[in-house]
Amino acid sequence: MxxxxxxxxxxxxxxxxxxxxxxxxxxxxxxxxxxxxxxxxxxxxxxxxxxxxxxxxxxxxxxxxxVSVGIVSQQEPMLETGLKPVDAVVNPVIHEQFTSARATGVNVIQVFLHVGTIVWIIGVLGMLAYTVVTYILxxxxxxxxxxxxxxxxxxxxxxxxxxxxxxxxxxxxxxxxxxxxxxxxxxxxxxxxxxxxxxxxxxxxxxxxxxxxxxxxxxxxxxxxxxxxxxxxxxxxxxxxxxxxxxxxxxxxxxxxxxxxxxxxxxxxxxxxxxxxxxxxxxxxxxxxxxxxxxxxxxxxxxxxFATTKKNDDNVEHNFTCDYGSSKLYSKEDMDEAIQTIMNEFNNWKGCEMHSIRYGSDQTCSEGDNLSWMQELENANDNKETFTECIMFECDFHSPKSDADAGGLNVDEEYTDWQWWLARSEDGPWKLMTWGY
Known part of the structure; x- marks a missing residue:
């Protein structure tokens, strides 16, 4: 929901x-x-x-x-309205609240979405109940x-x-x-x-x-x-x-x-x-x-x-290829949400260029040990969310060409088979847990 x-x-x-x-x-x-x-x-x-x-x-x-579907797992949650004056006013407030709450181990965005969903449902039911009651009267x-x-x-x-x-x-x-x-x-x-x-x-x-x-x-x-x-x-x-x-x-x-x-x-x-x-x-x-x-x-x-949206071609917009493979576990929509969550993190990697991303396999995602690993990572961060699913993607990307932007990556190098691991609870959004080889 x-x-x-x-x-x-x-x-x-x-x-x-x-x-x-x-x-x-x-x-x-x-x-x-x-x-x-x-x-x-x-x-x-x-x-x-x-x-x-x-x-x-x-x-x-x-x-x-x-509001991105992967906003819960973003390192720095933000709205992306495309209107710079609006983003400039709203996002600093979101970042400040998220940072202060994060120090206590609380994901304020996740709390907001959970409470907001409940309040929204109550409001919908209340409006519909009003209609039914007035109709009967x-x-x-x-x-x-x-x-x-x-x-x-x-x-x-x-x-x-x-x-x-x-x-x-x-x-x-x-x-x-x-x-x-x-x-x-x-x-x-x-x-x-x-x-x-x-x-x-x-x-x-x-x-x-x-x-x-x-x-x-x-x-x-x-x-x-x-x-x-x-x-x-x-x-x-x-x-x-x-x-x-x-x-x-x-x-x-x-x-x-x-x-x-x-x-x-x-x-x-x-x-x-x-x-x-x-x-x-x-x-x-x-x-x-x-x-x-x-x-x-x-x-x-x-x-x-104003009633339509710009045509969106993921391959053109992101300039990388997506291989969804053949999965019986996850739909394309599920994978798109996971990829968007990955890109929310990857876009913060200054100077890196994504070339391709591909789904791991149903076998890898359904192994109980991998789901347990995701849960251990969650518990290690003093979070209490219980995961029911995990998913893994591999990608190829090029590292920055300058030492200043490379960080822990090698300078000007092509990385292949880099793994991204995500998990989610029932009906919850994907959460990026770890990445690397």
């Missing part, structure tokens, strides 16, 4: 740039159709829930994994309702109209409403149904439940809910005259007075940001074609630049 939390953490960090860009676009293109704005929030949702990153040579995201309130027409019900125990349900959504409105108001309400709620907002809004809340710790995700969800109301108002009032729109706005105001927010999921008439919606309805005019085309072009540029 810690590796899953790191993936969620990386998504939460990298999506920040996209959300900020969309907020700026909302301000720049206020005259663009709000249905078009809603599409931008769909792009945010795709970026947050699709596990495989979308790649593009035009991406401006400096790094898709600011609201269902009880509308169970005594009178059907007035197809898919439409009148209820005594609600203060405002809304759509309830996902598979078979129904429109509910409070008893005693005059016919004129009901006409506007039904027009609005049916517009919601045509736009499938009863599906999009709950989906957005589920995604928010996963990323509940990211403040910008909360802002994105609030603006998304606001934009779907704007888009629905534009659709419901399309082609109507000013007097009709004025009556529609009055019905909107009447429904919002004294109204309590129901829950995160129902789509409701008069639910949110009434002042802004009234202003948008009365001032809305069908935008010129050039505005729409310019908005689409700007949205496309932002999506390509």
């Amino acid at each position: 810690e590796r899953c939390f790191i993936m969620i953490l990386n998504n939460a960090l990298t999506v920040s740039v996209l959300i900020f860009a969309i907020i700026v676009l909302r301000l720049l293109f206020q005259k663009a159709p709000k249905g078009l704005i809603c599409f931008l929030w769909v792009i945010v949702a795709v970026k947050l829930i699709v596990p495989v990153p979308l790649e593009s040579t035009f991406s401006l995201l400096p790094n898709r994994t600011p 609201l269902k009880r309130r509308v169970r005594v309702s009178i059907r007035t027409e197809q898919n439409t019900y009148e209820c005594d125990d609600i203060s405002g109209p809304f759509i309830f349900g996902i598979v078979r959504p129904k429109i509910y409105y409070p008893s005693g409403m005059v016919w004129e108001e009901k006409e506007f309400i039904l027009r609005h709620e049916k517009a919601h149904l045509k736009r499938k907002d009863h599906l999009w809004k709950p989906l957005g809340f589920v995604i928010l439940s996963i990323y509940w710790f990211q403040p910008l995700c909360w802002i994105a969800y609030i603006l998304f809910c606001r934009d779907i109301e704007y888009a629905c108002d534009e659709r419901a009032t399309l082609g109507e005259d000013k007097q009709w729109k004025a009556d529609y706005c009055q019905a909107l105001l009447n429904c919002s007075v004294g109204r309590k927010r129901i829950a995160a999921c129902p789509v409701a008439f008069g639910e949110d940001h009434v002042k802004g919606r009234v202003k948008n309805i009365m001032n809305y005019k069908k935008p010129a074609v050039w505005i729409v085309l310019l908005a689409i072009a700007a949205f496309a540029v932002v999506s390509v630049c």
Whole structure:
């Protein structure tokens, strides 16, 4: 679960740039159709829930994994956002905390990931539990309702109209409403149904439940809910005259007075940001074609630049070959995580150049003596982590060409079959234990 939390953490960090860009676009293109704005929030949702990153040579995201999966085993843990001002502020703090805690034998990064994973899971379960409870309570309130027409019900125990349900959504409105108001309400709620907002809004809340710790995700969800109301108002009032729109706005105001927010999921008439919606309805005019085309072009540029990541070719980026061999014990993903942990250490070896790295063998990794050796090294450092797996890689590299950088290595020499040994506990990250011949 810690590796899953790191993936969620990386998504939460990298999506920040996209959300900020969309907020700026909302301000720049206020005259663009709000249905078009809603599409931008769909792009945010795709970026947050699709596990495989979308790649593009035009991406401006400096790094898709600011938090390395091997950060626990790094000699000097750091974030690699690719933004130097951010790294310059954050990394000294991380290094200071890690160094001071390390003197007492505590791996503060490992503690943070472990505690953070638990807190994250509790938060997700709490958000989902809130959704389930409010859904049940609201269902009880509308169970005594009178059907007035197809898919439409009148209820005594609600203060405002809304759509309830996902598979078979129904429109509910409070008893005693005059016919004129009901006409506007039904027009609005049916517009919601045509736009499938009863599906999009709950989906957005589920995604928010996963990323509940990211403040910008909360802002994105609030603006998304606001934009779907704007888009629905534009659709419901399309082609109507000013007097009709004025009556529609009055019905909107009447429904919002004294109204309590129901829950995160129902789509409701008069639910949110009434002042802004009234202003948008009365001032809305069908935008010129050039505005729409310019908005689409700007949205496309932002999506390509901030919703994708740079193409990543390990052989080009690291300039060495990887031989994964044939293993029944570990997947390519497992090996990539181990290799990344090795490179976190090797990159600190000034002047060294990696040429190739290859997986040892299943036989070597499955031998009990080797796992016991890893455990002895762990215990010798007064650490208490219990390992369940170990892995070994061999590499070829060239040592530095100057005495000042060589350290314990021979100067300007090709090293072959250099071994790297790593171990991990169940569901834990790889930890670099030792290296050499």
